[in-house]
Amino acid sequence: MIVITGATGNVGRPLVQSLIAVGEDVVPVSRRGEGHQVDLTKPETLKPVLDGAKAVFLLTSADFMAGGNLQDVIDVVRSAGVPRVVLLSSQGVGSKRHPSLHEDAVTGSGLDWTILRPGNFASNAFQWADSVRTQRAMAAPFADVALPTVDPADIAEVAASALRGSDKAGVSHTGAIHTLTGPVAISPREQARVIETAVGQPVQFTELSREEARAGMIRFMPEPVVEATLDVLGAPTAAEQAVSPDVEKVLGRQPRTFADWVTRNAAAFR
Numbered sequence: 428m429i430v431i432t433g434a435t436g437n438v439g440r441p442l443v444q445s446l447i448a449v450g451e452d453v454v455p456v457s458r459r460g461e462g463h464q465v466d467l468t469k470p471e472t473l474k475p476v477l478d479g480a481k482a483v484f485l486l487t488s489a490d491f492m493a494g495g496n497l498q499d500v501i502d503v504v505r506s507a508g509v510p511r512v513v514l515l516s517s518q519g520v521g522s523k524r525h526p527s528l529h530e531d532a533v534t535g536s537g538l539d540w541t542i543l544r545p546g547n548f549a550s551n552a553f554q555w556a557d558s559v560r561t562q563r564a565m566a567a568p569f570a571d572v573a574l575p576t577v578d579p580a581d582i583a584e585v586a587a588s589a590l591r592g593s594d595k596a597g598v599s600h601t602g603a604i605h606t607l608t609g610p611v612a613i614s615p616r617e618q619a620r621v622i623e624t625a626v627g628q629p630v631q632f633t634e635l636s637r638e639e640a641r642a643g644m645i646r647f648m649p650e651p652v653v654e655a656t657l658d659v660l661g662a663p664t665a666a667e668q669a670v671s672p673d674v675e676k677v678l679g680r681q682p683r684t685f686a687d688w689v690t691r692n693a694a695a696f697r
């Protein structure tokens with residue numbers, strides 16, 4: 428049995444589906460979802476679902492970062508005798524934009540671990556869904572700075588492979604850090620054109636200043652995360668703009684494109 432935290436989110440939802448599709452027994456958890464109700468800021472709430480688990484997928488949300496301690500969560504997982512954890516981290520840890528606290532808790536746990544470091548999610552484009560639907564318009568900062576946006580469904584498939592310990596020639600999950608990106612870097616202006624094609628009508632694109640973008644993001648993200656995110660979007664390092672080979676190494680196929688993600692989620696923009 429495999430326990431999936433963040434089970435109702437962009438990554439958790441397809442992850443639960445991927446595991447069920449290959450016949451795994453899955454326990455989805457979140458605070459308010461249909462699965463088991465667990466609040467990771469109260470790690471003891473995780474205990475009842477860990478009995479007999481062979482692996483746990485750990486996802487820390489912005490809410491968790493405000494009041495949670497991953498070390499306490501790991502302690503609960505270890506005490507329950509679960510041998511394997513897969514942590515959803517961020518490429519920003521590798522480029523020293525975010526603290527490595529959560530990764531340190533996992534790498535120092537004594538458990539079999541895998542760390543996933545995705546770049547910018549394709550699903551961040553949901554932020555434009557309302558304005559595209561109602562005004563056929565979208566706005567973003569750093570209009571022409573391209574990043575290799577990753578599809579959460581690819582993150583989920585890599586996570587599923589790591590949770591099952593599906594090693595194969597050239598890919599070992601235990602003690603591995605996988606950097607996950609899409610197949611090509613794409614800018615916000617180019618993303619607007621992809622969305623326009625899916626909608627089948629013109630979508631007006633406006634470039635925001637950094638200050639305008641910050642004012643919007645600060646409503647749903649802690650301030651240090653906003654600043655680090657704006658730094659990546661505006662002045663990515665060469666490594667952050669590079670396409671990583673890791674999705675293809677693990678899945679044996681090219682990563683999905685931003686257009687693939689938009690096609691699957693077109694209803695949100697129409």
Ligand SMILES: NC(=O)c1ccc[n+]([C@@H]2O[C@H](COP(=O)([O-])OP(=O)(O)OC[C@H]3O[C@@H](n4cnc5c(N)ncnc54)[C@H](OP(=O)(O)O)[C@@H]3O)[C@@H](O)[C@H]2O)c1
Binds near residue numbers: 436459551579
């Ligand atoms: N977006 C990006 O570009 C990007 C890039 C790199 C890394 N990441 C990382 O990806 C993660 C976000 O993944 P996502 O987009 O799949 O998340 P998401 O769609 O925002 O979903 C968050 C999930 O976590 C659950 N959750 C939130 N707080 C919780 C708590 N205290 N206890 C238990 N469950 C909780 C939510 O359900 P409930 O609300 O019902 O609890 C939901 O299932 C973050 O760790 C972020 O740092 C994101």
